[in-house]
Amino acid sequence: METNGKKILVVDDEQDIVSVISKVLTKCGYDTITAADGLEGIAKAQSELPDLILLDNLMPNMNGLAALEGLKALEETKDIPVIMVTVLADEDNVNNAIKNGAIGYVIKPFERDVLLEKINNILECKYSPNI
Amino acid sequence: MKIGSRLSIGFLLIALLASAALIFFLAICQNVNREFKVLRTEIISGEIAIAEMSKATVEVIHETMAYVTHSRAENKQNARLGLEYLEKTAAQYLNSATDIGQEEQKAAEQLMVKIEEYVSVNSEIIRLKDQGVAADELLIKGEQTANVAMESILEQLGKRKVLYAERLAATGKMIGKMGILAVRLSLVAIILIVILSIVVAHVTTKSIVNPICDLNRGTEIIGMGELDYQIGTNSNDEVGQLSHAFDKMATGLKETTISVEELNKEVAERKKAEAKIRLQAEEWKKTFNSIADLIFIIDTEHRFVKTNEAFCKAVKMRPEDLVGKKCYELLHKTKEPHHDCPLTRTLEDKKAHAQEIFDPNIGMPLSIRISPLFDENGRIVGAIHIATDITKQKEAEEKLKETMEMKSQFLSMVSHELRTPLTAIKEGIALVSDGWAGDVNEEQEELLGISKRNVDRLARLINDVLDFQKFEVNKMKSKMKPNDINKIAKDVHQVMLTLTKDKNLNLILELEDNIPEIEFDSDQITQVLMNFVNNSIKFTEQGDVTITTSETDDEILVAVSDTGCGIKKEDISKVFNEFEQLSRKTSGKTGGTGLGLAISKKIIEQHSGKIWVESEFDKGTTFFFAIPKLGLQKVAALAIGEENYNEHQT
Numbered sequence: 001m002e003t004n005g006k007k008i009l010v011v012d013d014e015q016d017i018v019s020v021i022s023k024v025l026t027k028c029g030y031d032t033i034t035a036a037d038g039l040e041g042i043a044k045a046q047s048e049l050p051d052l053i054l055l056d057n058l059m060p061n062m063n064g065l066a067a068l069e070g071l072k073a074l075e076e077t078k079d080i081p082v083i084m085v086t087v088l089a090d091e092d093n094v095n096n097a098i099k100n101g102a103i104g105y106v107i108k109p110f111e112r113d114v115l116l117e118k119i120n121n122i123l124e125c126k127y128s129p130n131i
Numbered sequence: 132m133k134i135g136s137r138l139s140i141g142f143l144l145i146a147l148l149a150s151a152a153l154i155f156f157l158a159i160c161q162n163v164n165r166e167f168k169v170l171r172t173e174i175i176s177g178e179i180a181i182a183e184m185s186k187a188t189v190e191v192i193h194e195t196m197a198y199v200t201h202s203r204a205e206n207k208q209n210a211r212l213g214l215e216y217l218e219k220t221a222a223q224y225l226n227s228a229t230d231i232g233q234e235e236q237k238a239a240e241q242l243m244v245k246i247e248e249y250v251s252v253n254s255e256i257i258r259l260k261d262q263g264v265a266a267d268e269l270l271i272k273g274e275q276t277a278n279v280a281m282e283s284i285l286e287q288l289g290k291r292k293v294l295y296a297e298r299l300a301a302t303g304k305m306i307g308k309m310g311i312l313a314v315r316l317s318l319v320a321i322i323l324i325v326i327l328s329i330v331v332a333h334v335t336t337k338s339i340v341n342p343i344c345d346l347n348r349g350t351e352i353i354g355m356g357e358l359d360y361q362i363g364t365n366s367n368d369e370v371g372q373l374s375h376a377f378d379k380m381a382t383g384l385k386e387t388t389i390s391v392e393e394l395n396k397e398v399a400e401r402k403k404a405e406a407k408i409r410l411q412a413e414e415w416k417k418t419f420n421s422i423a424d425l426i427f428i429i430d431t432e433h434r435f436v437k438t439n440e441a442f443c444k445a446v447k448m449r450p451e452d453l454v455g456k457k458c459y460e461l462l463h464k465t466k467e468p469h470h471d472c473p474l475t476r477t478l479e480d481k482k483a484h485a486q487e488i489f490d491p492n493i494g495m496p497l498s499i500r501i502s503p504l505f506d507e508n509g510r511i512v513g514a515i516h517i518a519t520d521i522t523k524q525k526e527a528e529e530k531l532k533e534t535m536e537m538k539s540q541f542l543s544m545v546s547h548e549l550r551t552p553l554t555a556i557k558e559g560i561a562l563v564s565d566g567w568a569g570d571v572n573e574e575q576e577e578l579l580g581i582s583k584r585n586v587d588r589l590a591r592l593i594n595d596v597l598d599f600q601k602f603e604v605n606k607m608k609s610k611m612k613p614n615d616i617n618k619i620a621k622d623v624h625q626v627m628l629t630l631t632k633d634k635n636l637n638l639i640l641e642l643e644d645n646i647p648e649i650e651f652d653s654d655q656i657t658q659v660l661m662n663f664v665n666n667s668i669k670f671t672e673q674g675d676v677t678i679t680t681s682e683t684d685d686e687i688l689v690a691v692s693d694t695g696c697g698i699k700k701e702d703i704s705k706v707f708n709e710f711e712q713l714s715r716k717t718s719g720k721t722g723g724t725g726l727g728l729a730i731s732k733k734i735i736e737q738h739s740g741k742i743w744v745e746s747e748f749d750k751g752t753t754f755f756f757a758i759p760k761l762g763l764q765k766v767a768a769l770a771i772g773e774e775n776y777n778e779h780q781t
Contacts, residue, residue: 016555024558027567058547087550089597091608109554109590112561 004029006123009050011041011067012085013059017108021054021085024112025119038062042070045077051123055102057086057093065096072101081122085110137368141335145328152320159313163306211257214250238290242283249280342370349377358385425497425518428504431478433457433468436513445493462490477501477514487521496525539600546593546600553593557586595726599709602733609652609737616687617642619653620678623660630668631676638664639677646682649760655734656758659742662727663691663754670752671695685760686740692753698746706744707732731756 008030012018015036022032033048035041037059045053053071057064064084071077083104084097094105104118190213222243252272349362358381362374419426425442427435435453443450446461453461459468468475473484483502490497497518504513562568564579571579601607624640631638660678667676674694681688698706709729735742740758 014551014555017551020555020558020562023562023567087547087554089594090601108550109557109586112558 003031005031006052007031007033007048007050008119009033009035009041009044009048009053011035011038011044011053011059011064012056013037014056017056024116028116028119030119038064038067038070041067042074042077045071045080046074049076050080052119053080053082054085054119055082057084057088057097065093065100068097068100068102083115083118083122085115137335137338141331144331145324148324148327152317152324155320156313156317159309159316163309163313166309167306214253214257217246218250242280245276245280245283249276252276339368339370342368342374346370346374346377349374349381353377353381353384358382358388423520425493425520426516427453427458427518428513428515429458429474430513431511433459433474435461442518445495462492473499473501474514474516477503478511481505481511496521498524535603539603542596542600546597549589549593553586553590557583557590560586592726595730599726599730599733602730602737607655607733607737609655609734611650611652613648613650614653614656615648616646616651616656616680616689619657619660620680620689623657623664624678626661627664627668630665634668634672636668636671636673637675638668639675641677641679643681646680646687647760649687649758651738651758652734655737659731659734659756660689660691662731663689663756666727666754667691667693667695667752674751682760683757686757687760688755688757690753690755692751694751697748697750697752698744699748703744703746707742728754 006029008025010018010021010025010032011034012021013036018034018036022034025032033044033050035044039062041053041055042062044050055064055067059067062070064086068082068084071080071082078101081103082101083106084094084102085106085108086093087108089107097105103122106115106118253276345362349360352360360381361378363378365371420440422439423441424439425445426437426439427442428437430436435456435458438450438453440450443453446453448461458474459465459472463469473486476482477484481503483500485498485500487496487498489495498521499516499518501514501516503511504515506512560579560582564571564576564583598607620640620642624638628638664676664678671693672695676691676693679688679690679692681690707728709726732742735756735758738758740756742754742756744752744754746752
């Protein structure tokens with residue numbers, strides 16, 4: 001499968017969600033790496049230095065907001081754009097995330113097109129699903 | 132007549148009677164005495180007269196005889212004078228005899244005759260002698276007449292003496308009789324006087340004593356309490372005046388007694404009334420003190436005036452210690468009234484205010500209602516505070532809040548927990564349906580379509596539940612900005628047009644021109660309008676769905692009407708209830724969450740607007756909402772102004 005060379009880290013404790021998102025991103029030509037919680041996400045981000053991070057909020061060990069703060073606090077990861085992908089739809093959470101440096105906020109269940117548009121805009125890639 | 136005058140008159144009368152008796156007696160005595168004296172004088176003078184006369188007569192006779200005898204010249208003159216005198220004396224004698232009596236007069240007349248005879252004889256002798264003629268014969272005759280005259284005189288004299296003696300005896304006898312008579316008369320007079328005096332005294336005393344007795348009896352009767360008794364003396368004297376005074380006094384006393392009785396009655400009534408008032412006051416006090424609410428009355432200087440037991444108990448003070456204390460010093464421990472004191476507001480605007488407080492001194496949450504107190508002139512004199520212990524209410528509220536929070540947490544959790552698997556399901560189906568996982572045949576596509584629609588529905592339901600729950604916990608805020616309602620209507624019209632086209636319905640816009648922009652949350656109002664239109668489309672099989680906008684003086688009105696199945700009368704009230712889906716029972720339609728209209732209601736309420744529905748079964752339905760032109764805050768401020776119900780915690 002062809003890739004566009006962009007690497008996206010998907011952080012979610014739900015394996016099924018990770019699988020679905022990974023499938024979509026892979027189909028669209030992104031390299032996908034995954035993590036199951038905030039801690040692992042930060043570790044992966046440090047080691048893999050992805051181009052973009054899709055971050056869930058409600059996770060064990062470390063939630064998404066904490067992980068976001070951690071990522072923004074670390075020199076090597078602070079510039080990686082983060083899109084929150086979460087079920088938490090209320091304003092407080094959205095505002096908190098944006099305040100803490102998230103570049104986008106997508107509410108689950110998401111519309112695939114909306115998510116992909118945001119990713120493509122950020123990574124300046126034309127999404128072309130490889131069907 | 133006064134007693135003094137009567138007594139005086141009585142005594143005077145007695146004195147007069149006595150004097151009269153005395154005068155009478157004296158008069159009799161004097162009369163007797165005078166009679167006696169007169170008699171004596173008469174007798175004496177008579178005797179003297181007789182003696183003198185006799186002497187003179189004798190002397191005259193002697194002189195005359197001497198002349199006759201001696202014819203002396205000097206005697207002749209004397210004889211003449213003597214004769215004249217004799218005549219005179221005889222006349223005198225006759226006169227005096229006339230006074231004495233008939234017999235005497237007769238004697239005097241005889242004597243007169245004798246003397247005249249003598250005088251005429253002797254006068255003849257004298258004449259003859261003057262002529263020188265001897266008259267011896269005459270002399271003899273003269274001597275004879277002289278003797279006769281003298282004898283007659285002497286006889287007369289003797290007779291007179293006897294007469295006088297007789298008269299004297301008679302007079303003495305008469306005087307004696309008169310004396311006895313006088314004594315008898317005096318006795319009778321004295322007896323009469325005594326009797327009269329007794330009568331006078333009796334009458335006098337009676338006229339004095341009787342009224343006194345009457346008076347005495349009267350006073351005794353009056354003294355025994357018969358104040359109606361009137362002594363009724365008619366007399367005008369002191370006793371009369373006294374008895375009048377007594378009657379007057381009795382009348383006065385009676386009046387006084389009556390007024391005293393009335394006064395007593397009044398006093399009794401007053402006492403009764405007072406007792407009643409006391410009883411009422413007591414009852415009121417009891418009632419006042421029995422009220423479980425804390426009641427205290429504060430004057431305009433923020434001082435305690437009156438407190439009930441519950442309040443005293445709550446602040447652990449005696450009522451007498453509370454009176455005069457400043458309420459803020461006791462309750463807030465401050466030197467000044469609280470800056471947000473509702474009492475100050477009540478004293479200023481003379482209106483009732485309410486507040487919920489938690490006073491650490493009292494140790495319980497209280498709902499205080501403060502009502503102004505006025506005097507009879509309508510001046511504010513203070514305010515009555517009625518504080519209700521709302522511990523239980525607060526607990527219940529707290530519990531309700533907790534329950535609501537639990538409910539909302541539960542809903543939130545459920546929703547979020549649902550969303551995660553839904554995301555996987557939705558995306559999985561979408562990927563397959565969109566052919567990302569390989570070709571899909573027609574039958575598979577149809578089935579995947581069903582799955583997709585239901586997943587979307589589930590997603591909407593979850594979103595609605597979350598939205599609704601946000602309103603429930605007041606977490607949904609309205610972003611108030613000036614917006615054009617017609618633009619919103621046009622947008623919704625645009626979005627919904629596809630849906631109506633699918634069902635062959637006409638979606639009509641009827642917009643009033645130049646509706647000014649007003650403040651509202653465009654997203655929320657769009658949501659409401661979408662809900663209305665969605666609802667109408669869902670229940671309308673043919674005809675029109677019309678969106679109408681209009682404005683009144685203070686509101687903007689939006690209506691969505693349809694030609695659908697309508698709502699039964701009994702169901703109209705339930706339309707805006709949460710999770711109420713009439714469709715299931717009435718039309719068998721599904722597809723809604725049952726929260727759309729409930730959320731719409733919440734949104735409109737948050738905008739201080741009104742939402743309602745009018746419907747005729749089988750004819751159609753019109754949903755309305757109206758939002759005020761005034762900003763939300765102004766409306767809220769007005770609403771708060773009506774009751775001033777602030778919550779502040781101390």
